[in-house]
Amino acid sequence: MSNNGEVVNLSPVNVILGSQWGDEGKGKLVDILAKDFDIVARCQGGANAGHTIVADGKKYALHLVPSGILNEATTCVVGNGVVLDIEQLFKEIDNLNIRGRKNKLLISDRAHVVFRLHRECDALREAELSKSSKAIGTTKRGIGPCYGTKVQRTGVRIGDLVNNFDYAAERFRAMVEGERKRFESFPKISEYDPEDELRQLKERLPQLKELVVDTVSFLRSCRAAGRSILVEGANAAMLDIDFGTYPYVTSSNCTIGGVFTGLGIGAGAVDQVIGIVKAYMTRVGEGPFPTEVDGVLAENLRRIGHEYGTTTARPRRVGWFDAPVVRYTNTLNEYTAINLTKLDVLDDFEEVKICVAYKLGGRTLSYGEMPSTLDELSKVEVEYEVMAGWKTKTAACRKFSDLPEAAQKYVLRLEELVGVHIKWVGVGPSREDIIVRENLVHPLKRQRTE
Amino acid sequence: MSNNGEVVNLSPVNVILGSQWGDEGKGKLVDILAKDFDIVARCQGGANAGHTIVADGKKYALHLVPSGILNEATTCVVGNGVVLDIEQLFKEIDNLNIRGRKNKLLISDRAHVVFRLHRECDALREAELSKSSKAIGTTKRGIGPCYGTKVQRTGVRIGDLVNNFDYAAERFRAMVEGERKRFESFPKISEYDPEDELRQLKERLPQLKELVVDTVSFLRSCRAAGRSILVEGANAAMLDIDFGTYPYVTSSNCTIGGVFTGLGIGAGAVDQVIGIVKAYMTRVGEGPFPTEVDGVLAENLRRIGHEYGTTTARPRRVGWFDAPVVRYTNTLNEYTAINLTKLDVLDDFEEVKICVAYKLGGRTLSYGEMPSTLDELSKVEVEYEVMAGWKTKTAACRKFSDLPEAAQKYVLRLEELVGVHIKWVGVGPSREDIIVRENLVHPLKRQRTE
Ligand SMILES: Nc1nc2c(ncn2[C@@H]2O[C@H](COP(=O)(O)OP(=O)(O)O)[C@@H](O)[C@H]2O)c(=O)[nH]1
Ligand SMILES: Nc1nc2c(ncn2[C@@H]2O[C@H](COP(=O)(O)OP(=O)(O)O)[C@@H](O)[C@H]2O)c(=O)[nH]1
Numbered sequence: 049m050s051n052n053g054e055v056v057n058l059s060p061v062n063v064i065l066g067s068q069w070g071d072e073g074k075g076k077l078v079d080i081l082a083k084d085f086d087i088v089a090r091c092q093g094g095a096n097a098g099h100t101i102v103a104d105g106k107k108y109a110l111h112l113v114p115s116g117i118l119n120e121a122t123t124c125v126v127g128n129g130v131v132l133d134i135e136q137l138f139k140e141i142d143n144l145n146i147r148g149r150k151n152k153l154l155i156s157d158r159a160h161v162v163f164r165l166h167r168e169c170d171a172l173r174e175a176e177l178s179k180s181s182k183a184i185g186t187t188k189r190g191i192g193p194c195y196g197t198k199v200q201r202t203g204v205r206i207g208d209l210v211n212n213f214d215y216a217a218e219r220f221r222a223m224v225e226g227e228r229k230r231f232e233s234f235p236k237i238s239e240y241d242p243e244d245e246l247r248q249l250k251e252r253l254p255q256l257k258e259l260v261v262d263t264v265s266f267l268r269s270c271r272a273a274g275r276s277i278l279v280e281g282a283n284a285a286m287l288d289i290d291f292g293t294y295p296y297v298t299s300s301n302c303t304i305g306g307v308f309t310g311l312g313i314g315a316g317a318v319d320q321v322i323g324i325v326k327a328y329m330t331r332v333g334e335g336p337f338p339t340e341v342d343g344v345l346a347e348n349l350r351r352i353g354h355e356y357g358t359t360t361a362r363p364r365r366v367g368w369f370d371a372p373v374v375r376y377t378n379t380l381n382e383y384t385a386i387n388l389t390k391l392d393v394l395d396d397f398e399e400v401k402i403c404v405a406y407k408l409g410g411r412t413l414s415y416g417e418m419p420s421t422l423d424e425l426s427k428v429e430v431e432y433e434v435m436a437g438w439k440t441k442t443a444a445c446r447k448f449s450d451l452p453e454a455a456q457k458y459v460l461r462l463e464e465l466v467g468v469h470i471k472w473v474g475v476g477p478s479r480e481d482i483i484v485r486e487n488l489v490h491p492l493k494r495q496r497t498e
Numbered sequence: 499m500s501n502n503g504e505v506v507n508l509s510p511v512n513v514i515l516g517s518q519w520g521d522e523g524k525g526k527l528v529d530i531l532a533k534d535f536d537i538v539a540r541c542q543g544g545a546n547a548g549h550t551i552v553a554d555g556k557k558y559a560l561h562l563v564p565s566g567i568l569n570e571a572t573t574c575v576v577g578n579g580v581v582l583d584i585e586q587l588f589k590e591i592d593n594l595n596i597r598g599r600k601n602k603l604l605i606s607d608r609a610h611v612v613f614r615l616h617r618e619c620d621a622l623r624e625a626e627l628s629k630s631s632k633a634i635g636t637t638k639r640g641i642g643p644c645y646g647t648k649v650q651r652t653g654v655r656i657g658d659l660v661n662n663f664d665y666a667a668e669r670f671r672a673m674v675e676g677e678r679k680r681f682e683s684f685p686k687i688s689e690y691d692p693e694d695e696l697r698q699l700k701e702r703l704p705q706l707k708e709l710v711v712d713t714v715s716f717l718r719s720c721r722a723a724g725r726s727i728l729v730e731g732a733n734a735a736m737l738d739i740d741f742g743t744y745p746y747v748t749s750s751n752c753t754i755g756g757v758f759t760g761l762g763i764g765a766g767a768v769d770q771v772i773g774i775v776k777a778y779m780t781r782v783g784e785g786p787f788p789t790e791v792d793g794v795l796a797e798n799l800r801r802i803g804h805e806y807g808t809t810t811a812r813p814r815r816v817g818w819f820d821a822p823v824v825r826y827t828n829t830l831n832e833y834t835a836i837n838l839t840k841l842d843v844l845d846d847f848e849e850v851k852i853c854v855a856y857k858l859g860g861r862t863l864s865y866g867e868m869p870s871t872l873d874e875l876s877k878v879e880v881e882y883e884v885m886a887g888w889k890t891k892t893a894a895c896r897k898f899s900d901l902p903e904a905a906q907k908y909v910l911r912l913e914e915l916v917g918v919h920i921k922w923v924g925v926g927p928s929r930e931d932i933i934v935r936e937n938l939v940h941p942l943k944r945q946r947t948e
Contacts, residue, residue: 312829
């Protein structure tokens with residue numbers, strides 16, 4: 049090995065991101081594309097993300113493990129930006145039957161540990177907020193509190209746990225003390241014993257150790273060796289801590305920046321950015337939702353689309369497609385292509401509506417504008433366009449031209465409104481239920497279509 | 499205005515980042531390059547960053563306002579990723595004498611407010627930690643606590659303050675209650691009155707309102723209009739919340755990802771990434787520092803280099819150049835060029851040392867590897883190379899060939915070790931004291947030299 053900075057070519061990284069409020073169906077495209085990639089990585093979020101994949105008739109619910117895991121040859125990486133619930137991780141590893149498989153799943157030594165403590169605090173905080181009906185509607189997986197201790201620098205990282213357990217334990221105890229002070233009702237949770245949690249973690253160490261690596265230098269060496277990397281975003285742009293409908297957001301960056309901060313790859317690394325866009329809108333938990341519908345229409349949409357949370361089983365709020373939202377998240381992420389999902393869910397409707405613009409104070413907002421405050425967002429007037437429904441099953445369509453004309457028109461209108469090429473159209477939950485409008489992106493070079 | 503996603507070309511964004519533990523002299527290059535850019539933006543950090551610029555014999559200490567501010571034609575932008583101390587902001591605005599100047603300084607409506615509350619909590623937390631000698635050595639500017647409330651979703655954003663003060667005040671009071679519970683000694687700080695803080699803020703609103711915009715759509719419209727943007731990083735890669743020497747880090751991402759999360763620009767936006775690299779190492783506050791020196795050598799380096807904090811006036815710890823650190827941060831950021839700063843500080847030394855590699859457990863670490871735990875980092879063996887000093891003043895050198903041969907050799911050896919072209923060499927504090935080894939980067943296209 050030379051001490052010099054060698055001249056190396058680093059292979060590009062491709063990214064899949066949620067463009068709305070989550071549950072767009074990111075997992076399915078990751079699963080489909082995984083066979084073209086050596087590595088599938090997650091960069092942020094935790095077990096609050098829920099991907100459902102249907103493969104060979106079997107249904108898998110993944111929360112922490114990247115959706116590429118079902119592909120035999122793929123190495124899955126959990127990056128430093130993820131917050132890791134170790135019990136949940138091993139549950140998934142056991143369900144997937146991948147324990148002991150070398151280089152199948154690698155965990156960053158810089159990722160933060162989600163303790164049961166964090167889950168307890170999540171519940172306590174939501175209870176506190178709901179007294180004044182201001183609960184955020186979190187998944188109570190401890191994600192927010194864990195990012196909280198990370199940023200306050202009282203967190204514990206996986207590397208500390210496996211390399212220096214005593215140091216990690218000491219930091220953990222200090223963290224417990226802090227939270228105990230913060231939440232008056234904390235000592236009352238008599239079932240929760242921090243020392244017990246430590247003991248359980250200690251038992252996991254030998255298994256955990258096998259998975260932990262420095263993912264920053266691992267990914268660099270992969271890229272230097274020309275191996276291809278696909279990044280799977282969790283949550284979605286409108287839930288981003290900076291750009292989402294704050295405070296009704298998740299505690300991490302679910303936009304493109306989270307890929308860099310969550311993996312430690314350089315500015316030039318990212319090539320394709322694929323936005324996953326559902327053909328209508330859904331939202332879990334509280335917060336603004338300009339195109340929300342209710343009544344029978346909502347019930348139908350929810351039932352046909354199976355819009356119930358993977359992680360919490362909560363019924364999702366539903367609404368019409370919101371172009372300003374996707375235009376805004378395209379401003380944030382600059383998609384090179386879009387996968388429109390769940391078009392088939394609209395098969396039965398007489399007519400479909402599209403929100404084409406927001407007006408605020410009489411002014412039509414321009415491309416990429418999104419009011420940053422709840423106050424303004426609650427005041428936007430939504431402009432709709434109504435299109436004829438297609439009243440035809442689309443699930444068997446495999447070419448764009450197979451789609452009923454009205455469905456083609458709907459897709460093309462969305463493409464026009466957002467200004468990004470829609471490359472894939474999902475027409476059902478299975479791997480096969482997808483229309484590819486061109487050859488797959490990889491390994492094409494970045495081409496802006498906006 | 500059309501409802502459609504227009505096909506637009508967005509101009510590229512160039513970035514300046516700190517590559518070590520901060521205080522590399524980022525402000526000077528920003529100030530020099532500002533005349534070539536329409537916009538200079540900050541994306542993260544707060545008033546903990548301190549830039550010192552010497553222009554036309556006058557010294558300016560900036561903490562929040564971007565260093566591009568001294569250039570007449572430049573618009574400065576404070577992005578959503580920054581945490582904003584409003585009193586500090588107006589102090590700087592008044593010092594700079596730019597009050598009322600239209601489009602001179604714009605603040606993101608999504609940036610979080612640093613309250614005096616956060617500064618109080620910063621001090622309380624450090625006091626708590628120092629009881630067990632574990633203080634982080636923060637600047638006590640409330641940065642960490644503010645990012646803490648942001649991530650916990652109890653924060654208040656600038657947009658809320660100016661658009662809906664009552665809502666912001668209500669959230670602020672809830673935040674105070676939370677912190678009051680957390681810190682036993684909180685009620686004892688009798689001087690701190692939250693209602694008083696609110697009253698003062700309210701008085702500032704008319705002035706503040708004039709500065710606040712949606713910087714995400716502002717930057718997009720600038721890029722669509724072909725205007726050039728320079729981003730000025732604050733703090734530095736080794737202080738990054740994810741990649742730095744945790745927990746001795748700052749609470750934001752100071753690597754390239756923070757540019758995306760802190761401004762809302764897409765993956766394809768960033769062109770040049772310039773790493774600012776000091777010719778030796780310094781560090782403020784606690785935490786590991788493998789090449790640290792002490793005794794007379796340290797005193798000399800500190801005195802000659804004026805290594806005292808701009809924000810806190812604390813003496814900085816000093817040490818020899820550490821190639822593994824800059825190689826690691828190049829892995830994270832992928833610099834397209836480097837500005838080596840403060841070469842002149844080494845003018846008087848008989849010999850200069852360079853750390854060329856780390857060894858850990860007998861193994862020489864490869865390019866980009868950096869132990870993630872304090873435990874491992876404390877165990878690395880540092881391999882030095884010794885080079886002859888040049889014992890000649892370099893401050894008047896304006897071409898690379900003007901430098902004494904030994905100084906040239908030193909620069910070229912660093913370039914070789916890091917593997918990135920050193921385009922600028924700083925030889926003194928003033929704007930003029932710089933060697934440019936080629937035409938300035940802008941507006942060249944991205945060229946990898948690694
Ligand atoms: N009907 C239909 N279902 C789909 C399609 N694409 C994905 N799904 C299903 O939609 C759900 C995706 O939601 P979820 O897993 O919560 O989304 P993710 O978190 O973004 O992966 C899963 O049950 C998928 O099997 C599609 O094109 N049509
Ligand atoms: N001697 C010398 N001083 C420099 C050079 N470049 C910048 N400086 C000074 O170094 C200091 C930069 O430190 P600081 O402002 O804390 O760094 P920043 O936060 O990265 O901008 C300022 O006092 C500059 O005037 C250089 O090449 N030589």
